[in-house]
Each structure stands twice: as C-alpha cells, then as structure tokens.
Amino acid sequence: MPPNVVVDWLYVGVFAIVGTIMAALPLAVVWLLAPRADLPQKTLTYESGVIPFGQAWAQFNVRYYLFALIFVVFDVEVIYLYPWAVVFRRLSAFAFVEMLIFVLILLVGLAYAWRKGALEWV
Amino acid sequence: MSASDLWSIVPELWLAGLAIFLLLVDLLTARKSLVGVVAVMGLLLSIIPIGSLLTQGARTVIFGSYAVDGFAVFFKILTVIATALVVLAAIDWLPGRSQYEGEFYALLVFTALGLVLMAASTDIILLALSIEFVSLTSYVLAGYLKGDVKSNEAGVKYFLYGAAASAVMLFGFSILYGLTGSTNLYEIARRVANAPLPALYLSIALMLSGFGFKISMVPFHQWTPDVYEGAPTPVAAYLSVASKAAGFAALVRMLMVVVDPGRLNWILLIAVLSAVSMTLGNLLALPQRNIKRMLAYSSISHAGFLLIGVAAFRGDFGTPGLLIYLLGYMFTQLGAFFVAALIGQQLGTDDIPDYAGLSRRAPVSALLMAVFMLSLTGFPPTSVFIGKFYVLAGAIDNGLLWLAIVGVVNSVISLYYYAGVIRAMYVMPAASTVPLREPAALQVALGIAGLGTLLIGLYPQPIIDLARSAVLLLRI
Amino acid sequence: MELVVFGLASAGALAGGIGVIASRPPVRSALSLLLVLGSLAIMYLLLAAQFIAALQVIIYAGAIVVLFLFVIMLLHMRSGEGRVEKLRWQGPVSYVLAGLFLAALLYAIWTGAGPHMAEPAPGFGTAESVGRSLFTKFLLPFEVASIVLLVGIIAAVVVGRPLAPP
Numbered sequence: 063m064p065p066n067v068v069v070d071w072l073y074v075g076v077f078a079i080v081g082t083i084m085a086a087l088p089l090a091v092v093w094l095l096a097p098r099a100d101l102p103q104k105t106l107t108y109e110s111g112v113i114p115f116g117q118a119w120a121q122f123n124v125r126y127y128l129f130a131l132i133f134v135v136f137d138v139e140v141i142y143l144y145p146w147a148v149v150f151r152r153l154s155a156f157a158f159v160e161m162l163i164f165v166l167i168l169l170v171g172l173a174y175a176w177r178k179g180a181l182e183w184v
Numbered sequence: 185m186s187a188s189d190l191w192s193i194v195p196e197l198w199l200a201g202l203a204i205f206l207l208l209v210d211l212l213t214a215r216k217s218l219v220g221v222v223a224v225m226g227l228l229l230s231i232i233p234i235g236s237l238l239t240q241g242a243r244t245v246i247f248g249s250y251a252v253d254g255f256a257v258f259f260k261i262l263t264v265i266a267t268a269l270v271v272l273a274a275i276d277w278l279p280g281r282s283q284y285e286g287e288f289y290a291l292l293v294f295t296a297l298g299l300v301l302m303a304a305s306t307d308i309i310l311l312a313l314s315i316e317f318v319s320l321t322s323y324v325l326a327g328y329l330k331g332d333v334k335s336n337e338a339g340v341k342y343f344l345y346g347a348a349a350s351a352v353m354l355f356g357f358s359i360l361y362g363l364t365g366s367t368n369l370y371e372i373a374r375r376v377a378n379a380p381l382p383a384l385y386l387s388i389a390l391m392l393s394g395f396g397f398k399i400s401m402v403p404f405h406q407w408t409p410d411v412y413e414g415a416p417t418p419v420a421a422y423l424s425v426a427s428k429a430a431g432f433a434a435l436v437r438m439l440m441v442v443v444d445p446g447r448l449n450w451i452l453l454i455a456v457l458s459a460v461s462m463t464l465g466n467l468l469a470l471p472q473r474n475i476k477r478m479l480a481y482s483s484i485s486h487a488g489f490l491l492i493g494v495a496a497f498r499g500d501f502g503t504p505g506l507l508i509y510l511l512g513y514m515f516t517q518l519g520a521f522f523v524a525a526l527i528g529q530q531l532g533t534d535d536i537p538d539y540a541g542l543s544r545r546a547p548v549s550a551l552l553m554a555v556f557m558l559s560l561t562g563f564p565p566t567s568v569f570i571g572k573f574y575v576l577a578g579a580i581d582n583g584l585l586w587l588a589i590v591g592v593v594n595s596v597i598s599l600y601y602y603a604g605v606i607r608a609m610y611v612m613p614a615a616s617t618v619p620l621r622e623p624a625a626l627q628v629a630l631g632i633a634g635l636g637t638l639l640i641g642l643y644p645q646p647i648i649d650l651a652r653s654a655v656l657l658l659r660i
Numbered sequence: 661m662e663l664v665v666f667g668l669a670s671a672g673a674l675a676g677g678i679g680v681i682a683s684r685p686p687v688r689s690a691l692s693l694l695l696v697l698g699s700l701a702i703m704y705l706l707l708a709a710q711f712i713a714a715l716q717v718i719i720y721a722g723a724i725v726v727l728f729l730f731v732i733m734l735l736h737m738r739s740g741e742g743r744v745e746k747l748r749w750q751g752p753v754s755y756v757l758a759g760l761f762l763a764a765l766l767y768a769i770w771t772g773a774g775p776h777m778a779e780p781a782p783g784f785g786t787a788e789s790v791g792r793s794l795f796t797k798f799l800l801p802f803e804v805a806s807i808v809l810l811v812g813i814i815a816a817v818v819v820g821r822p823l824a825p826p
Binding site: 284327379 | 817
C-alpha cells in the first residue's frame with residue numbers, strides 16, 4: 063500500500079480513537095471523582111415519583127423486525143447503486159438498462175411488501 | 185454483451201419474468217389457485233425456448249460466467265418438469281393450509297430459476313450466489329406452514345444446517361480463488377495445475393461439504409429426515425428431486441472441469457462416500473414407520489447410488505447413467521411423494537400402517553404407488569432400473585467393481601422397506617372401505633409421474649441418446 | 661507499520677470471535693460481532709480496498725448487527741434457563757476436530773503461501789473497479805442478486821407476518 067494512503071487512513075484511525083476517548087472520558091471522570099452511594103433505591107427505574115411495579119419488558123412486536131429486514135434489503139440495493147454511480151458514464155447505454163431492471167425488480171418487491179401490509183407501523 | 189448472449193439466457197429470463205408475473209397476479213386476485221394454474225402454463229411454455237437451445241453449440245456466455253451446453257439444457261428440462269408437477273400437485277393440496285397461497289407458487293418458480301442457474305454456472309461467484317438463492321427459497325418453503333410445529337422445526341433445522349454448510353463451502357471457494365486468482369471454472373482449471381496439493385485437498389474437502397449438504401450425502405445427511413418429515417409434502421417432493429439434481433449438476437461440473445484425477449484422487453473419495461451413503465441410508469430406512477421419513481432415508485441411499493455415476497465418469501456409461509437416473513428418479517420420487525400427499529390430505533396420516541387396504545379404497549393411486557415403490561428398488565421395466573443399470577455398468581467399466589457390488593446388495597436390501605408399503609396397501613385389511621376422494625390436479629400429476637416412470641423404463645432409447653449427447657458437450 | 665495495524669486488527673477479530681461464541685449474555689455476543697466486523701473493515705483498508713471496507717461497516721455493522729439486536733430483543737422474554745445437554749461428548753469432540761481443522765489450515769497455508777498465490781488486480785476493491793466488474797464480468801450475478809433480494813422481501817413477509825387473528 064503506498065505510504066501516503068497509509069498516512070490518510072492514519073488520520074481516520076486517530077480520529078476514531080480520539081472520538082472514543084471523548085465519549086469515554088466523561089464517564090471515567092465521573093467514576094473517579096463523583097461521590098458514590100450504593101443504595102438499592104438508586105437502581106429503580108424513574109417513573110415520575112411513582113414506585114414502578116410489574117415487568118418493564120413488554121412483548122416486542124415482530125412487525126418492527128420486518129421493517130428492519132426490509133430496510134436491509136433496500137440498503138443493499140443502495141450499495142449496488144454506489145459503484146454504478148461512479149462508473150456509469152464510461153459504460154455503454156446497456157448498463158443503464160441493466161441498472162434500471164435491477165431497480166424495477168426491487169420496485170416489484172416494494173409494491174409486494176406494501177400491498178401485504180408489511181409497511182404498517184401501527 | 186451481445187444479442188446472441190441475450191438469446192441464450194431466454195429460459196432464465198422467462199422464468200424470472202414468470203415468477204414476478206405470478207407475484208403480481210397474486211397481488212391482484214383473490215382466487216389463489218389461479219396463480220398455480222398460470223404457473224403451470226408458464227412453466228410448460230418455457231420448454232420451447234429451452235428446446236431451441238439444444239440445437240446450438242456448447243459455449244459460455246456473459247463473459248464466460250454461464251454455460252449453455254447440452255448438460256445445462258438437460259437440467260433445465262428436468263427442473264421445469266419437476267416444478268410443473270409439484271405446482272400441479274400443490275394446487276389441490278395447499279388451499280386452506282396457509283394464508284400465503286399465491287407466494288407458494290411464486291417461490292417454487294423462483295426456486296426453479298435458482299436451480300437452473302446452479303446447474304449451468306461456470307463462475308464460482310455465480311455458483312455460490314445461485315446455491316444461496318435456492319437455499320433461501322427452500323428454507324422458506326420448508327417452514328411454510330406456520331401453524332404446524334413440525335414445519336417450523338423443518339424450516340429452522342434446514343436453515344441452520346444449510347447456512348453452516350454454505351459458509352464452509354464458500355471458504356473452499358475462497359481458497360480456490362486465492363490459489364488461482366480467477367473465479368471462472370475454466371481459468372481455474374488451467375491454473376490449478378500449479379497449485380500446491382494440500383491447499384487443493386482442503387479446498388475440495390470444504391466444497392464437498394456444501395455440495396454434499398445439497399445432495400444429502402453422508403456425512404451431511406442429518407437434516408434430510410427431519411426436513412422431509414416436517415415440510416409440506418409437495419415441498420419435500422421438490423427438495424428431494426430438484427435440488428438434489430441441481431446439486432449433482434454443480435458437483436459434476438466442479439469436479440470434472442476443475443480437478444484432474446491424476447493429481448488428486450477424488451474418485452476414491454467419492455466412491456467411499458457413495459458406498460457409505462447407500463448403506464447408511466438403507467439401514468436407517470428399514471425401521472421407519474412414517475412414509476416421509478422412509479422416503480427421506482431412501483433418498484440418502486439413492487444419492488449414494490447417484491454418486492457412483494459421479495465417480496465412474498470415464499467412458500460411456502457413468503455420466504449419461506447419472507443423467508438418466510436423475511430423470512427417472514425424478515418421476516418416481518415425485519410420484520411417491522404425491523401419493524403420500526394424497527393420503528396425508530385425505531386420511532390425515534403419514535404412517536405406513538395406515539396405508540392398509542388402500543388397494544380397495546383408492547385403486548389407481550395404490551397401483552401407481554406400487555409401481556413407484558418397485559421402481560425405487562430398481563425392478564425392470566422402470567425408469568430407475570435403467571438408471572441403475574447404466575450407473576453400475578459405468579462402475580464396472582471404471583474398475584470400481586466393489587462399488588457395483590455394494591450397490592446391488594443395497595438395492596436388494598431396499599426391497600424390504602419398499603415392499604412393506606406395497607404389503608400394507610394390498611395385503612393388510614382396511615380399517616374402513618369408504619373410497620377416497622382423489623382430487624383432479626393431484627391425479628393428473630400422479631398420472632404423469634407414473635407415465636414417466638414406465639415410459640422411460642419401457643422405451644429408454646430417446647432418453648439415453650439425449651443423455652449421451654448432453655455429456656459430450658460438457659467439456660469445452 | 662502495516663504489520664502493527666494488521667496485528668491489532670487480527671487481535672481484535674480474534675477477541676471478538678471468541679467473545680461471540682463464549683459470552684453468556686446475547687447482547688455481549690452481538691457487540692463482539694461488531695468488534696469482529698470492525699477489525700475486518702480495518703483489514704480491508706490494509707489491502708487498499710476502501711469501498712469494501714466502507715460496505716463492511718455500512719451493511720454488516722450498520723444493518724445486520726441491528727437485526728441481531730432486534731432478534732435478541734424479540735426473544736428476550738422467551739430465553740428460559742439453559743436446557744440440560746444430552747450429548748455431552750460433543751463438546752470435547754468438537755474441540756478436537758476444530759484443532760485438527762486448524763492444523764490442516766495452517767499446513768495448507770504454510771505449503772501454499774508464497775509464489776503460488778494470486779496477485780490482486782490493481783484498483784482492487786475500489787468503487788470504480790467494483791462498478792466496472794459488476795457490469796462486465798459479473799453481470800449475471802448482479803441481476804441474480806436483485807432477484808435474490810426480491811425473494812428476501814417475499815420470504816420476510818411470508819415468514820414474518822403474524823398469523824391473522826381468528
């Protein structure tokens with residue numbers, strides 16, 4: 063790998079490390095300096111003064127997961143659009159048609175998911 | 185990419201278009217069996233472009249990633265016929281069992297597209313992608329009946345096992361790429377002569393685990409009984425025939441094109457695995473009570489038998505025998521599963537003792553089932569007999585006499601559990617004599633399967649010629 | 661310089677990998693997976709495959725780990741106590757077999773690495789070369805991928821939608 067590319071990515075690496083330190087530093091400072099009181103009441107969830115009862119975990123509805131799944135599929139479609147966008151001027155007109163077919167097939171998928179009610183949030 | 189390239193992939197374009205059209209039909213109509221009827225018509229129409237490919241020469245298209253040769257066309261025809269028969273059977277079997285009926289037919293046609301791609305890929309990326317494609321649709325189809333615990337179990341087990349097998353296989357592909365720097369099978373074949381042997385062994389072993397999973401070869405067979413028992417019966421039929429056939433096509437292409445048997449003796453490896461599969465499948469099928477489990481273990485044993493054809497690839501009998509066997513096996517196995525689907529639907533049971541007295545209650549189906557059971561054993565004049573004959577002849581020609589003896593012994597052992605079904609149907613007294621209702625589409629599918637089984641057995645010459653010409657064009 | 665970065669990335673990947681298998685709370689497994697994927701992205705950068713590294717972070721770490729966390733949230737209520745393991749000999753046998761596999765892999769690498777390895781093409785892994793090969797050499801896999809994605813949506817709807825209430 064040519065050395066100037068290494069230096070460029072080193073900047074990214076330093077950025078990542080400094081970002082992580084900036085996020086962790088306040089927590090570390092609090093842990094070191096703040097007074098501690100280990101009372102059991104401190105672990106209770108805050109509910110505007112009312113003592114909470116019952117379990118906090120409600121049954122998670124599966125339609126939220128469906129949303130995430132369909133998001134992943136369209137995320138991958140966008141991923142395919144990126145390299146096409148970089149080179150499509152240099153390719154033949156047929157490449158445009160191919161990408162169009164790609165997007166159209168996924169449009170059919172979107173129509174199918176829409177009609178089957180997978181995109182209902184409530 | 186030229187226009188003639190586009191012309192060569194018309195069957196695949198047709199299947200893709202048909203599947204998407206089925207989705208749109210499903211969105212627009214409430215009569216879901218219409219989707220099934222459209223599917224069958226579309227599949228039968230696709231035989232026209234597939235047949236036109238037979239007259240063209242063997243070549244690879246689309247920058248060398250896809251092969252158009254007689255071998256691929258054979259598997260296209262096999263897949264399309266199998267899919268059409270399964271859709272036909274499902275039109276009568278599926279209504280009322282699931283709220284997603286139209287998608288079932290669309291998913292079957294998508295699977296057919298994936299299988300056709302699998303059988304003809306000459307690029308390991310396209311091969312891996314199409315194997316994943318088929319696996320994805322198969323997982324969904326196996327777990328289709330969401331209210332049924334066994335179907336859920338089948339889907340989850342198939343998925344876990346299949347995902348692990350695919351991961352291992354992709355590792356093998358990546359090692360092959362690393363050794364040769366190309367993903368095209370023919371390029372790899374040219375460069376693999378310089379590759380060091382241990383890495384090549386490792387790569388072949390890893391790839392065999394993925395292919396072995398698809399064809400239910402021992403020791404990658406553990407998923408088969410549970411998945412066939414739990415999956416909806418038409419789906420089990422489809423898995424046992426179509427994905428096995430495409431798995432064999434991919435395996436044969438990979439082994440014959442890429443690896444030189446002088447350098448790496450894969451023939452012995454395949455022969456040993458074949459013998460073990462046949463024996464283990466047969467022995468485990470003997471005590472089975474559930475007909476779908478029995479057919480699953482018997483399909484493991486048939487996979488072993490088919491592997492003889494893979495190992496005995498030299499000469500005139502081995503690989504054509506493999507193709508004939510696969511075609512004959514398709515008709516027979518589909519027929520047996522369709523009878524199981526009929527009984528499962530009408531009597532609500534999958535246990536062999538409950539088949540008692542079927543000869544009086546549903547005489548046509550019982551007769552066809554008897555034919556299918558005898559065919560699976562290898563009795564003449566049925567299609568599987570011709571297939572076994574050619575495969576065993578190939579084994580003897582290639583000096584694998586011990587393997588042929590193992591095959592014959594296993595065929596004799598298998599007669600016990602196949603005859604058990606016939607005995608239940610014809611000899612045992614019936615619990616009731618109410619005649620069974622035999623739905624129309626299922627009967628048509630059964631009839632075609634029976635016809636195929638007997639026709640190939642009685643008049644095999646056209647199929648033999650087709651298989652022989654298909655194999656000649658495998659190596660470009 | 662590259663060796664140091666490679667060493668750190670591989671240590672991260674190994675630690676994450678062991679963390680995925682060995683940690684008891686499932687959320688910790690998912691976060692170890694995140695560590696593995698991040699280390700892999702750094703290794704792709706070492707190969708000058710910037711586009712693939714970005715894809716690794718966007719798709720894997722950004723969407724798929726989110727899916728894992730969704731599933732863990734979905735199944736949290738149902739995670740009862742661990743069931744008694746009936747085939748206890750499988751654990752030690754799996755360690756032995758994994759060790760054999762590792763030995764075979766190391767042997768294959770030791771004899772195979774060097775002059776027999778293939779060289780990556782120039783511009784390997786950049787957006788431009790991926791785009792070019794997607795529309796020439798890998799055109800059919802590209803279109804098949806779109807159909808696989810469509811089937812993924814159908815599968816999600818068929819498997820995921822709850823049964824209609826009676």
